[in-house]
Amino acid sequence: MSVLTSARPQVVAIEASEGYWRSVLRRFLKDKVAVAAAIVVLAIVLAALFAHWIAPMDPYAGRTFRRLRPIGTEGFPLGTDELGRDMLSRLIVGARMSLLMGVTPVLIAFGIGSVLGIAAGFIGGWFNTAVMRTVDVFYAFPSVLLAVALSGALGAGLGNAMLSLTIVFIPPIVRVAEAVTTQVRARDYVEAARASGASALTIVRVHVLGNVLGPIFVYATSLISVSMILASGLSFLGLGVRPPEPEWGLMLNTLRTAIYVQPWVAALPGLCIFVTSIAFNMFSDGLRSAMDVKA
Amino acid sequence: MSAVELQGLNVTFTGGTKPVRAVRGVDLGVDRGETVALLGESGSGKSVTLRALLRLNPERKSRIEGSIRVAGQDVMALRGRALEDFRGKVASMIFQEPSLALDPVYTLGAQIAETVVKHEGGSRAAGWARALELFRRVRIPEPERRLNAYPHEMSGGMRQRAMIALALACRPQVLLADEPTTALDATVQIQVLLLLRELQREFGLATIFVTHDIGVAVEVADRIAVMYAGRIVETGPVREIIRNPRHPYTIGLLRARMGHEQRRGARLEAIPGAPPDLSALPPGCAFAPRCRFAEPVCSVQDPAEEAVAPQHLVRCLRSAATLAPAG
Numbered sequence: 001m002s003v004l005t006s007a008r009p010q011v012v013a014i015e016a017s018e019g020y021w022r023s024v025l026r027r028f029l030k031d032k033v034a035v036a037a038a039i040v041v042l043a044i045v046l047a048a049l050f051a052h053w054i055a056p057m058d059p060y061a062g063r064t065f066r067r068l069r070p071i072g073t074e075g076f077p078l079g080t081d082e083l084g085r086d087m088l089s090r091l092i093v094g095a096r097m098s099l100l101m102g103v104t105p106v107l108i109a110f111g112i113g114s115v116l117g118i119a120a121g122f123i124g125g126w127f128n129t130a131v132m133r134t135v136d137v138f139y140a141f142p143s144v145l146l147a148v149a150l151s152g153a154l155g156a157g158l159g160n161a162m163l164s165l166t167i168v169f170i171p172p173i174v175r176v177a178e179a180v181t182t183q184v185r186a187r188d189y190v191e192a193a194r195a196s197g198a199s200a201l202t203i204v205r206v207h208v209l210g211n212v213l214g215p216i217f218v219y220a221t222s223l224i225s226v227s228m229i230l231a232s233g234l235s236f237l238g239l240g241v242r243p244p245e246p247e248w249g250l251m252l253n254t255l256r257t258a259i260y261v262q263p264w265v266a267a268l269p270g271l272c273i274f275v276t277s278i279a280f281n282m283f284s285d286g287l288r289s290a291m292d293v294k295a
Numbered sequence: 296m297s298a299v300e301l302q303g304l305n306v307t308f309t310g311g312t313k314p315v316r317a318v319r320g321v322d323l324g325v326d327r328g329e330t331v332a333l334l335g336e337s338g339s340g341k342s343v344t345l346r347a348l349l350r351l352n353p354e355r356k357s358r359i360e361g362s363i364r365v366a367g368q369d370v371m372a373l374r375g376r377a378l379e380d381f382r383g384k385v386a387s388m389i390f391q392e393p394s395l396a397l398d399p400v401y402t403l404g405a406q407i408a409e410t411v412v413k414h415e416g417g418s419r420a421a422g423w424a425r426a427l428e429l430f431r432r433v434r435i436p437e438p439e440r441r442l443n444a445y446p447h448e449m450s451g452g453m454r455q456r457a458m459i460a461l462a463l464a465c466r467p468q469v470l471l472a473d474e475p476t477t478a479l480d481a482t483v484q485i486q487v488l489l490l491l492r493e494l495q496r497e498f499g500l501a502t503i504f505v506t507h508d509i510g511v512a513v514e515v516a517d518r519i520a521v522m523y524a525g526r527i528v529e530t531g532p533v534r535e536i537i538r539n540p541r542h543p544y545t546i547g548l549l550r551a552r553m554g555h556e557q558r559r560g561a562r563l564e565a566i567p568g569a570p571p572d573l574s575a576l577p578p579g580c581a582f583a584p585r586c587r588f589a590e591p592v593c594s595v596q597d598p599a600e601e602a603v604a605p606q607h608l609v610r611c612l613r614s615a616a617t618l619a620p621a622g
Contacts, residue, residue: 187395191351192388195351195382195388196387196410196413196461197384197413197414198379198383198409198413199376199379202409207398211400214400
């Protein structure tokens, strides 16, 4: 303990600095489009969380005498559906299922896919080949077809629909994770870490994860909109949520027959899906640029 | 006892279709407090030699033979945890391009603290305190603030100082520098070289300094070892090498340098030809095809090491012929 430690053993005011996440937030807030998208996403999430308090009416209660009222009807600001249920309430409550089916499969796939992809990229060799070729098999099917086929094979139902969506999203996430990890592994700073005595575990945990998780996460958020659309599609085909449960895709399906009677009302669930997925996309795009420290 | 002792080091890359003999029988000793410059062009095996000292060459794709002793430890025998403890603690490395060798997503302080905690235990706060200490030592202005900076927020010179701080974090006995000034501006280069020289003296480091710039080698080194095609062809004290080079390759390198005495419009002398293919080396001296002193015997017989002056060794059959026209 000679020259270096002798002089100043006290700890410096390190906390005064701007942390990583704070700087990400600062950059994110500069991006107007991303902030707008974030507000929309937040509003939808809040609406979904507190749906039963916000919804003005019971989303399940219908009356045959007030079916398919147009937008702007008194008491029913967004009209009523084919069974006379309040559209506004059903759309608000429907956000729950749609978000659940949009986010959960992506989250689970993010977990499994990143582990597989990072392991494949870091270990390399035969393990990489085994994982990536297996993933390629799934890639041979279009994602919609794969989701429908898996859901169909597993049987209708919410759980099975989410499981099939998870399986659909694992391959693309594995691919992205493997690609980024392979890139990072060849970087000088990984060799520098080895040269300064870091173990393989430390290198993966600190240097690989730190550089890889951001890009994978951002890619995964961009999949949320895809997942919502696919989930809606499954519900539309009768493979996801069952009636009378409100869910945007399912509502789009049941209102399909009313498209000539009340086209605007029939289009509302589609509009919700569209707005939500666009908002998620823009949000993830803003997140990507904000999380890039090198920019 | 030497701090670094290489004997008969051979590194062969086996990843490609043909094995590539990147290093062929290198013997090198570096004492405590001594700086040796490994001089040579790209592909001469200087960086590979350096990496072999930390066993950084990819294990699966390379074969290392010979004996490597650093600070009394047999590097070839180190496994797992012992190897990790050796790297960074006994010998550490400075890389050529600090913007690539520092992790972009962590602050510099965090990276230094990580290494300190790894090797010496203790708290992260102690690691940060050490990092601050080092930043002062390498003369980074406003060190408290710079510890919290990300690599991309600093200039090239500051980054290389931070890299030096990282390499010295655990007070190693041996410092390996892989062209640490090549990526820097000429003005920053000299500052970093002076700093390295100063730190090396202060800590009594044994330093191996890889460079292709003979000017840099003269600036920092006590001894120069010239490498060509995976072999040290000439080694000796700096003065001796500069004043009395005996290997035709060293003579060529010195002539190819842009000197102050260079007359405007005068042709810069170059060594004709290109270095040999290391996967298909010809018999005899590897430099023979480019050598102006070469005789038929050169492409048949592999030259042995020969002392032409105290501490001055040359691998050349024609070293007698190079004596006269060298000046």
